[in-house]
Amino acid sequence: MSSSPLETIHLPHLPLAVHAALYTDVHNAPYLRQQLLSANADFEYAFVDASMILSRAHALSAVFRAVNDYLNERLKSRNIHSEIVFSLSPTNNIADSFRKFGISDTTTSLLVVKVSVTPDITYESVAAHLAQNVQGSPLAFDDESLSGISNIAKIKKAYKLGSLPSTPSGQANGTQDDGKRRLEVSVQGAIALRGAA
Template identity: 65%
Template sequence: MTPQLETINIPHLPNAPVHVALYRNVENSASLRQQLLAGNADFEYALIDASMVLSRQHAIAAIFRAVNDYSNNRLKSHNVHSEIVISFSPATNITESFRKFGITDSTKDLLVVKVSVSSEITHDSVAAHLESSVVATSVPFDDQSLSEISDITKIKKAYKLGALPSPGTKIDRAQTKAPTDDDVKRRLELSILGAIALRGS
């Protein structure tokens, strides 16, 4: 199945377009993780457990931070793809970041990110490689898809946002100005974006 691969151009980093694909029901997470651990250059991707991604904006903020650090020679890890996984984390511990946000052998929903760090890496080359490598259902990289995947409880725990309400929490709608689910999710998203922006700064 041809992946629904989206290519995003970061405005002030025109030389590093970013290719993003979202998958559900991944059947070969263990082998993908093994390729990553083995350092297989063909599998140099950021492989993120999509249940830890709240929204499209959440993902783009982490990607932006990592690509920006890459372009300014500020990487804390060995390449921009591992840096993307680390950039999702509010903590600076690299091992902890991979444990919470990276692919595991049991990952069912996967966000895949590839940065064009060379001219050979194109939308078509990434799409072809993913088509032959990932055994899963490709879905659009959008808020609708992510809302069906996100594990709000795990995300709040990772970002230490337990005090914030979760979307879907029963709120007395008779109260004046009771927040809607969208309001609750937006507040959560803003707190996460702040954590990403401030990490290690």
């Protein structure tokens, strides 16, 4: 199973393992979305439109918040996996968060997250299920892969960060990194502060 794109992540201070895989050139997004809509328990995943993810830290901030809310019995959505998609949103509108960050019929880049909330959810079971059901090309779940997928304009619009300068292109790498870092800090802040007011 070493060819699996799946990675197991252990977040600090949280006892549950998180499994994540990133895909591009996904051909069966309508099928995967339909499984979610029909509440097929075998497809209880966080299916995230990867073009809306700026970085690994951005995605894991939402996962951390959702797992923490799950452990403290504060879920606002149906389960921990829908909560991950909801946690990406800067607003408390669950339907809007799924429209902006969740899988759609036109999704071609997909981040899949599964949390081991029961003992039968293992690396092996998740890897096998994804291999059978996701038709796409696997990528490493890292910032380099995400930088080729991220739609900065859509991300800035979703988080209402239009006043932040776009990441400059063709400039010295330090300036480009500074612009991305500022955007990432703003996005993570929006996730952390949602509902705090």
